[in-house]
Amino acid sequence: xxxxxxxxxxxxxxxxxxxxxxxxxxVLWMPxxxxxxxxxxxxxxxxxxxxERKISxxxxxxxxxxxxxPLGVLQPVADGLKxxxxxxxxxxxxxxxxxxxGPIIVVLPVFISYLIVPFGQNLxxxxxxxxxxxxxxxxxxxxxxxxxxxxxxxxxxxxxxGLRAAAQSISYEIPLALSVLAIVMMxxxxxxxxxVHQQSEYGILSWNVWRQPVGFVIVWIAALAExxxxxxxxxxxxxxxxxxxxxxxxxxxxxxxxxxxxVNLVLSALLVAIxxxxxxxxxxxxxxxxxxxxxDPTTSWVQVVDASLGIAMTVLKAYFLxxxxxxxxxxxxxxxxxxxxxxxxxxxxxxxxxxxxxxxALKLAFPTAxxx
Numbered sequence: 001x002x003x004x005x006x007x008x009x010x011x012x013x014x015x016x017x018x019x020x021x022x023x024x025x026x027v028l029w030m031p032x033x034x035x036x037x038x039x040x041x042x043x044x045x046x047x048x049x050x051x052e053r054k055i056s057x058x059x060x061x062x063x064x065x066x067x068x069x070p071l072g073v074l075q076p077v078a079d080g081l082k083x084x085x086x087x088x089x090x091x092x093x094x095x096x097x098x099x100x101x102g103p104i105i106v107v108l109p110v111f112i113s114y115l116i117v118p119f120g121q122n123l124x125x126x127x128x129x130x131x132x133x134x135x136x137x138x139x140x141x142x143x144x145x146x147x148x149x150x151x152x153x154x155x156x157x158x159x160x161x162g163l164r165a166a167a168q169s170i171s172y173e174i175p176l177a178l179s180v181l182a183i184v185m186m187x188x189x190x191x192x193x194x195x196v197h198q199q200s201e202y203g204i205l206s207w208n209v210w211r212q213p214v215g216f217v218i219v220w221i222a223a224l225a226e227x228x229x230x231x232x233x234x235x236x237x238x239x240x241x242x243x244x245x246x247x248x249x250x251x252x253x254x255x256x257x258x259x260x261x262x263v264n265l266v267l268s269a270l271l272v273a274i275x276x277x278x279x280x281x282x283x284x285x286x287x288x289x290x291x292x293x294x295x296d297p298t299t300s301w302v303q304v305v306d307a308s309l310g311i312a313m314t315v316l317k318a319y320f321l322x323x324x325x326x327x328x329x330x331x332x333x334x335x336x337x338x339x340x341x342x343x344x345x346x347x348x349x350x351x352x353x354x355x356x357x358x359x360x361a362l363k364l365a366f367p368t369a370x371x372x
Contacts, residue, residue, distance in 0.1 A: 033125045037114040044266040045259055049076040051319070052326050059330045080255065088251035095152040102149030103249070103256035109138035110264045117270050118192050120280045120311035131192045132184060135271060136177050139226055142260070143169035146235065149257075150245040161244025164337060165235035168225055171344030176222035178352035179215040182359040183208055183275050186371035192271075196279035198371060204283035209276040211370065214355045216276045218348055220321070223268035225344070227261065230329040234337050265325060266318065273317035280310030 057064025065072025150162020236244030
């Protein structure tokens, strides 16, 4: 099994060819993965914000952003710059240390999770053997930051928002983990690279969404709840809690919450695409096309086309799911907090557990189809 291009080894070898020692090249490499991840995630946020505004405008028969750049594409940049230069206010009775640490704890795990996402054929920053559960573990840190922010604000609306975020995260992480465990069971691996390879043999027919339709729905609902998207945005329900845990925040601290929300949405869409929609694999396998045309798949131009197509497929699948999330925002009403918790504990949890047990039985009965 190909575990992916060794980006670190290639970088060190390239610098060594210029006469730089391997030790110095290793030091120069260290900031690169984080820098690459931050740039990619930030661009994803800007695209996501613009798409949400244009799609929301289309749903409501409006024009949306229009004047800040062509078709309003620079509007998210303008909003980001505005927040950077806004005054950073800490309430007089707030706990200043926790108030400042909260947004940082929220945003860091989301960015770190991008390290395990394969964006194309053999293109991943770090292929961690436990990549899938590393994502789940990191996502469970976010509610701690939200609860910390709500508590430190010394505001009843902020505290209620933080408590709701913690309750919501606990309720939906368990069904999410059980559904992902069914995928792990079929793939015999926790690596995101191996999970995509397991889905690439027969094109669209081998995608996990056909073998795990219930798991796909559960994971997508849980992902929306983890991202606090409508209809699950109870922690910041503006009709009830002003702005929830964000009520007392301004300037760059508020921008961190804003960035974390959208980065988390893109991350969840990417990982759902990787787990259930074949990741970088095309609906029609590239090997089938090369065999039909008689082209050698090892030629350089075919590999370049394959890699470019893989990156495009990963991004397109992810943004299709983002489109569904934006559409859901304007078509489904917000649920009450009791309905939200009942859905997680009394409905999704038993179904996710039954799905896991049925997957185990099918794996024993049909090992070829279910990864025996």
